Amino acid sequence: MDLKPKSLFHLIEEDKLVRIIETFTKATDITIDINDALGFPVVQHDYFYGFCRSIRSKEVGLKRCINSNAELGFNTLTQGNSSIGKCHAGVMLMAVPIIVDDKFYGSITCGQMLLEKPGAKEIEDMLAATADLGLDPQDLSKTFQEIQVISMEKCQAAGGLIQFVVSYIVELIYRANRQEALSKEKLKAAEDARIIIELEHTLHRAELKNLQAQIKPHFLFNTLNTIISLVTLGDNAKGLNTLFALSNLLRHNLDHPEELVPLREELHYVESYLLIQKNRFGDRLELTIQVPEDLHDLQIPFLSLQPLVENACIHGLEPKEGLGHLRIVAKKLNNDVEISVIDDGVGMSQHYYTLDLSQEHPLQAGIGLRNVHKRLQLQFGPGYGIRLLPEQGLTTVRLLIPLQEG
Template sequence: MKTIRGKLLVYFLVFVLLFQAAAVSIFISSNGLLSSYHDGFERFLVLNSISQYTEELYLDTQLIVVEFKPEILPDYYETKSMLETEKNKLTEIFTDVERIELKNYMNLIDTFIHESELTIGFVLRNDIEQYTNHLEETRIAAGYIQEATLEVIDSELTAYQSFYKDLQERNESFFYFILFLFGTTSILAIFFALWFSKGITNPLNKLSRAAKEVSKGNLIGDPIQIQSNDELKLLGDTFNHMRSDIHRLVEEIKDQSELDRLIKEMELKHLQNQINPHFLFNTLNTISKMAYLEDAKQTSGLIDSVATLLRHSLGDIEKQVALKDEVMVVRDYFHIQKTRFTERVKFQLEVDESCLDTKVPRLTLQPLIENAFIHGIEEIEEGGTITLSIYSSAPFVVIEVSDDGVGMSHEKIKEIMSLAKESEDHVGHSTGIGLKNVIRRLQLTYQMDDLVTIESELGKGTTVRIKVLK
């Protein structure tokens, strides 16, 4: 998938390369013109230097002939060396050295130098006739060199006029080229800006219109079609999925709301056919008082235990209570079951009093005791023992409910601890709250998954161990 950032980088690089190519071409052309101008100017300088050195060499030769002094010779030889150097430059700066005009010019310089050397040589021999003749030849050659220099310069100026005209034409071409480059780049920039912005604004406008429709509650509409292959297409597809998901969720909520309404109506009708629990609780208290007045103290105590258990179960299930309140309910439950089953069932309490102020979710202990009684002890003919132990193990308070009943298999323990919806929950007779319910409420309350452990062996009993924070 291409990205908007990638497209911007490509467009930017295209314009940069375009300007770089134009700049390089202008630089190369300008550099060529500057090189041509430099070569032409250097030729003028060399020709001018040859003319000057020729004049100086002739004067030095004449001075030696008129008044010979040995200290004059170094100046002569230095001037001669400079003239030869400038003459050698002609082969470097003139590309057409084979031209007759230039060849004659260079031969003339050689002749001039040769005649001046002969003049100096005969002066040293003191041969007046010879050095006089050669001095005249040197003067004539120097005159020819001056005339030839002017002719070569004139020829170069004629060529330079053509070069200057070409330079003007190129300068004018550069001006039009810059105007053309500015115009084309401006048009291209505007075109790409409009094309690129259209590729962004059109999908955004579609998304904006669709979002306004959604805000008005219209969740059904044609899917947004975005033809680009960048983030905007991903945004459009995501919006289509989101709109369809919202529509599906709204429909599900409507269906669930209707289902909840029907269920509440059924619950209301069901409650209308039941005895009010508070009425039952008050009635039990009245029966207990009457039994006490009739001197049926055992019956009165049993009714009080049932009333206490009922009152505790009617409390807010979401609120926590002190552990001592849970222990008190367990004692009443023990009382009820002892009354029913006499010596078949034994109950033991091993409680550390310092732990009883710890807060726990309501209806935590009694469902565990009832689960141990119903599924561990009740089916055994000879009965058994249920033990409730509470002790401190920092930073936790440990609650253990043990029985010596039928026990459970490892598979059954895993099924209970997995809290799977399809697994059977062992619910109690008194409160309807099972072991899975207690485990899940503890996990939600303390936000920990390892608070409950179950140890059991078939035929040897079960121990449920709970750890709660102090």
């Protein structure tokens, strides 16, 4: 049998244990203590009186009382049931063990009783045992003789009643233990759910950053091609200007690690990008931006518009002869915002309008669009993203995101 298990008394509300002691004392005029496996009372109470209260008022006396309870409590293990003996001061004690699942958790001891009226010898022994406590011997003698005398029959009846009390306490422990186990299971389930959510969030953020990282090299590759072409053609001045512009854009990238930026910053980034494209288009590119002032603070994934503008420039406007127009238009749609990138270039192949942007595509024009679409859905949900709309003489790519309040 385990003699030093972890205490389970903490599972029971203290006021319940105090009520048990109070009820038993009032019913029998015998005071009980509920002790842990080491003999220490698990709750404090004021139901000791007279002689026992005087002894317990001294620190040394209280320690001796606790030791007496512990010793008698351990005796119940060898006897298998209640045990009767005397405390350090000669008062009758009876103990009943508290055993849960074959483990000794403590005992209930009852005292403040004698089986017979104390004689001179008993009083002398008591005074000798308590002489070092600094208590008045006459007062101790008086209160010692006032301790109630009960018959063995009543003592055994009290023991039977304590057995019922022990059974009730064990049931409380079982019930509280089950409740604690259920609470731990619920906490573990909640913790597991939290960990899963955090993991999903981490993977979600990792996928967003991975997609954004795909866009940056894609843009860089195209811009470096522009610089190489200019240098190859001998236009070193334009090549150098383009390189400076690219340097500014890359610095802008490094200064924005956030996933979301205000729409005004994204538009500024697009304007910087088009300054680079001006070196290729010359006067053949005209830009119009129509975005209401109250949408400038709208939060949008970084590098969401530039790939759409790049797509319009490379696949629509660059092959076109003569002046090309590029418009960026934003407007509210109930609780959403629609941002359109419209060009009047040669248009994309009809094949691109049937692409499922949720799937991988080997086609170069589909890479940037798919990445933006996927990032928008990861950020805002499956109801958002981009759509390709063919119109008479125009190519429109519409980006839909939620309207954020505040």
